[in-house]
Amino acid sequence: MTSYYSTNRRVPEVDLANALLQGQAGDRGLFMPRPIPTMERELMRRAREMPYPELAAAVLEPYATGTFTRDVLLEICRDAYDFDIPLEQVDGPRHVMRLDQGPTASFKDFAARFMGRALGRLVRERGRELLILTATSGDTGSAIAHAFLGVPGIRAVVLFPIHEVSERQRRQMTTLGDNVTTLALESKFDDCQALVKQAFSDPDLADLNLTSANSINIGRLLPQSVYYIYAAARLADIGGGERVVFSVPSGNFGDLMGGLLAFRSGLPVARFVVATNANDEVPRFLETGRYERIVPSRRCISNAMNVGHPSNLARVVDLYGGQMDEQGVLHEPPQLERMQDDLYGVSIDDDRTRATIIEAYRRHGIVLEPHGAVGWAGLEHFLNRHPELRNAPTVSLETAHPAKFPEEIRALIDLDPPLPPSLQGLDGRREHYEELETDYRAFKDYLIRTYR
């Protein structure tokens, strides 16, 4: 049965329920599943025909032994995944998977909606209230806020960098109210994330039952492995071992970790293209084995990926036999060559991102937004270097809806992306948020004052 150990290896293993409830491990490490379950051949053969919620329940079942039964998972997934997942053919074997059809129009809905329902259920069963803390670089906050809105027994606090989120992104989280509080900081995402992480390991706050809804929570990663399997099964004979190339626009590396879990559980993947914006600390690391975080992170138009020190890197390193602590210090190097065999890092700057949005529209008639354009540009770059894979089935992830970035899209291709229903009516609603200093003491006082 799968249990969850900490990447810092200083606390005992726990089951899925406790990993979800704790978020971050007590030694500040990140929970990782052991063993990673092997997907049965039979499931790989049937995956192509399975509706998404059924596939999700089947994939997640072995990760959840002792916490959720298959039936409970199916109920959660049917409720969570009630939207489309278009796989758009762009050019021969090349596809874009649109993960932007959920209620907040970013791929983060996949994880947030699962977590909201899973945690809501655990809180109900155990009669213990939870306070969720989340730092957002743009899209996590709204996905989490929507997923936890009105869930009894759970309150959510979202910290965001006021100057780095778009107006629509901000409105999506500040117009909800109820059990969701938003705090605006005059700083960077990395600073917000650091405050949240410090609160988790602060013994003075233990009585608040804090947990994380950031991708440091394993509950974010597990559901993100499902769409890789879903896409691959629809484009390739995965039961027969046919391999797919994925391009993943990455910031905190939670999305990629989902893919890597699917890969380790047996999904045939030729390569993951790891596409970042100008925050290129991970592509450099993949090339040289040396890791240097970027402080402060660079501000790019793909704002949800402006991360100078991704928290999930510790998990990627762990998966390849190394150990990295929460500060980014490598205590044991990972197997670099193996990592390079599986992952191809590439950094795409804003000029290239904009040019890609224009080219993809002119050449292929597809509308990409900045994050998806980083993925697509990364894929093109990779295929130019690896002509032997030009005919392999290929999926580039589109992680947000173009209508979240209307100014940019309009300026580049003179088109107003139609608003999905989830983004309509935001402009007229009242916003509620408080401003907070970027200071741990101030944050801690706020939490104690408000929630104790």
Ligand SMILES: *Cc1c(COP(=O)(O)O)cnc(C)c1O
């Ligand atoms: C969060 C986000 C990303 C980056 O995902 P990670 O899991 O942090 O690597 C990419 N695109 C969009 C639109 C996002 O919201």
